[in-house]
Amino acid sequence: MEFVTEQASSYEEAVRKIHQIYGMDYTIYSTKRIQSRRLFGLRRSERYEVTAYRNTDAGLALQPQQHRERELRQEKQEPESPLEDELIIQQFRDLRAICELNEFSPAYTERLLKRLYDESAHEELLQRSLLEARLLSWISDSIRVDRHGQTSTPRIFGLLGPTGVGKTTTIAKIAALHGLQGDTDCPAKQVTMITIDSYRIGARAQIGTFGEIMGIPVVEVQHRDELQQYLKSHQHTDLILIDTIGKSPRDTEIQQEMKEILSACTSEPSVGFSLALSASMKSSDMKRTIERFSEFPLSSIVLTKLDETEMVGNLISLFDEIDIPILYVTAGQKVPQDLMPMTEGVFLRRLQGFSVDLENLIIGDDTDCPGLSPKERAFLAH
Template sequence: MALNIPELPPMVMHGETQADCIKKLRSIYGSDFHIIRQEEKKSEGVLGLFKKKHYEVTYTPLQPERRKSPAPSPVFDFEEEKRKFIQANGGGNPQMKLILDELNQLRRNIDEKTANLSSDEPATIVQIRELLRKNDFTPCYIQKIVDRIRKECSLEDLDDFNAVQRSVVDWIGESIQTVKNEYLSYPQVIVLVGPTGVGKTTSVAKLAAKYAALTLKGGVQGKRVHIITIDTYRIGAQQQLETYGDLMGIPVSLAESADDMQKLLTMYSKDVDVILVDTTGRSPKDYEGLAKMRSILDLKKLPTRVFLTVSAATKASDLRTIMQQYEIFGYESLIVTKMDETDCLGSIISIMDEKNKTAAYFTDGQRVPSNIEKATQVRMLIQLADFKIDREHINRKFSPEGTD
């Protein structure tokens, strides 16, 4: 079998970055070229000052008769076509938007794989990619980190893997958004929604205990709390909450309809500080069930916070669907449960970043009232698998008050 050896003389492509050179080559030759050498250069500025870095890629194009791919096709503007398609199909259809988002993600995945063809990545970038993959970060998130490495790190910087790794940990932390402040207006209604089996009921009990003991330090009475459940579907759901309520001295009521909910809110809003609402776990594909639950939770007048409850162990594609479908509830943030059941938090970090969502609380066990904490970047970072974490550094960067 004959080898596909290039025969044309070597040529040089210049660009601001290594990726820029490769992009220019692909725009001309597709994949029909062979890279010989890649170098970082410094060009002289005026009077020898202001040296500017650039890259040179030495290559040879393949002979026309040996080329395997056609010339590259014109660039397809996905976002413009997506906008036209949405406009032509009713604009606000959430199912259509979900389908287009999935297609967009597929396109990004293909682009990432194509971008890596015929390029010789430095060993440090290869190692970082592998670390991110092992932690279940999405291809899109990984590519964003790699692009930042290429943009901000010189070839000399890439020789120091530990320094690059430390920067990557910082960038991951910067991408994690958390809720900074509690609402101060009372009474407030806190509603937990989410799919089945993620621990909503236990999380409601933990939050109830947290608020009831919120100001007990110094002898000041804690917040007055009432729990309402609308979960009539799961066997034993109400009894489970009533057991928790009895142990904590917190009353529990059942609402089976929107009218029940409004009556209970009217009845208790003047006597309590916090009303916690537990809901039925619904599959994100149960559109009828979600719509019915949304009608019951159409709360008026009282300040309301809605948290989407998801498991830390949920894979990225499912998280994306859950977060998209539960948008109808107008949730402001996430409660991430079962943090103790996985060492791979890349999926949740990636999709939170993709959807621009914050995290409010983490839970990591069944014990009430413990096993719940405010969400922090530090907690997520120290749980990354196989990354070398400088705990003192990330505490200073992300917890300036020194909280662990």
């Protein structure tokens, strides 16, 4: 059987070309869309390749029905059309650029995009808003929030962390949150603040001023026994907040001393320690700080100075690697206003480049996309 093949910029043109060159007794056997790159891959053009056979090869010629079946089989066997291939490549190029814009770590980005590719059906890979919804839902899942700590604060709560991250300011904010803003359903608690930051000049004065303004007592403690004594004599105080020594985390001697003082809390039934980290710290410094403070029984992280950073991808990537949930976030110097309980939305609302309206997330009941979870649907662009 005699086959001929011709290429042209459209199917019709290729068929016309075959008929013009070889005559009208040729029947179309198969069609292929192909992409060709021009110089330096800068310009792509789409072409059609048509193969036909000669009807006059009577004995061997395929009957029209057989020919149609052949064509259909051929189409199905084509795993993806080059056009769709190109579209998928472009989708992932765009999504990678969004991840880079938000400063997600390369490892987090790779993991996310690989999972997106693996877990999405071929036709889903062509739908941009669906892909974004799926990505955002996974990003949201990777954000860990200490909801338990938010609803049932331990009676004794200590905040640790390097100098200058905002521990004292945050302790004052938490004191205000629990000690000032009561109502009939939830009366204000009886709160005291303890400082063991006796090393830095002015540290006592700083927290003392906060205490005076808010009418919340401040006590200074320098030794383990002193703290133990205080805790013993204040068993009916609702909330005892401990502001710790603000020295560099590299200062091992001071860290040991602080550990010794805080060991007075270990016999208490309701105690929790949180590590304060500034959102503007470098990821590598944060990791080192977490490592450094891992000798304390940390149950959560307080993320401070979120107002000083624009992109949160690096924070999401980092906290995804760490097994400690975030309790509170601070985003400004004002006491007590600039403190908020952590939620997934705190990070998600700061993401940029997605076509989804992240400011107004609504978990909908949209049955148009049955393949999506309610969470994924919530992220679909409307």
